[in-house]
Amino acid sequence: xxxxxxxxxxxxxxxxxxxxxxxxxxxxxxxxxxxxxxxxxxxxxxxxxxxxxxxxxxxxxxxxxxxxxxxxxxxxxxxxxxxxxxxxxxxxxxxxxxxxxxxxxxxxxxxxxxxxxxxxxxxxxxxxxxxxxxxxxxxxxx
Numbered sequence: 679x680x681x682x683x684x685x686x687x688x689x690x691x692x693x694x695x696x697x698x699x700x701x702x703x704x705x706x707x708x709x710x711x712x713x714x715x716x717x718x719x720x721x722x723x724x725x726x727x728x729x730x731x732x733x734x735x736x737x738x739x740x741x742x743x744x745x746x747x748x749x750x751x752x753x754x755x756x757x758x759x760x761x762x763x764x765x766x767x768x769x770x771x772x773x774x775x776x777x778x779x780x781x782x783x784x785x786x787x788x789x790x791x792x793x794x795x796x797x798x799x800x801x802x803x804x805x806x807x808x809x810x811x812x813x814x815x816x817x818x819x820x
Contacts, residue, residue: 685716685810691723694812699727702799703816706776708787711803713759716810720803721755721783728753728781736785741770751780758786767793 681701683694698707707724709717722734729748737743737757745753754775761767767790776782776795787794796819804811 680815681813683812683814685812688719688723691720692726695720695723695727698799698801698814699724702814703818704797704799705779705781706795706798707781707783707801708794708798709783709785709801709803710788712805715803715805717785717803718757720801720812721785724781724783725753725755741766742772742775753781753783756782756784758784758789761789764790764793 681697683690683697685691685694709720711717718734718736725734725745730745730753731748732745734745734755735743737755738759741756741758741761743755745755747753756772756775758767772793776784784794796817798817800813800815800817802813804813
């Protein structure tokens with residue numbers, strides 16, 4: 679999938695999230711975009727599509743949040759914004775999450791791209807004319 683979506687408001691995110699989940703080639707989603715562009719808001723919508731029963735919040739200070747789904751599986755949500763070095767990423771056991779079959783959403787992945795798997799869904803978000811432009815692309819860097 680290589681598509682661009684325009685979200686005029688938060689209500690548009692439900693349809694966009696469904697399309698992203700339905701057409702993705704990976705369970706790992708890397709979210710790129712400036713502070714305040716709506717990465718966590720999109721993750722909340724994606725989690726809703728995955729039937730997450732827990733409250734979805736930003737893991738800015740905890741680095742990773744775990745959310746339970748209605749099928750008793752889990753979704754993991756990372757925020758690398760405040761991480762200062764690779765040791766912090768290793769300390770949380772990131773490999774167990776990112777190389778599993780669970781859905782994983784990573785905000786600020788550019789801080790440690792060299793540690794990430796080669797197969798993922800890249801989501802780039804930008805604000806243009808008060809709308810969110812969401813570019814989604816399946817990546818497989820064998």
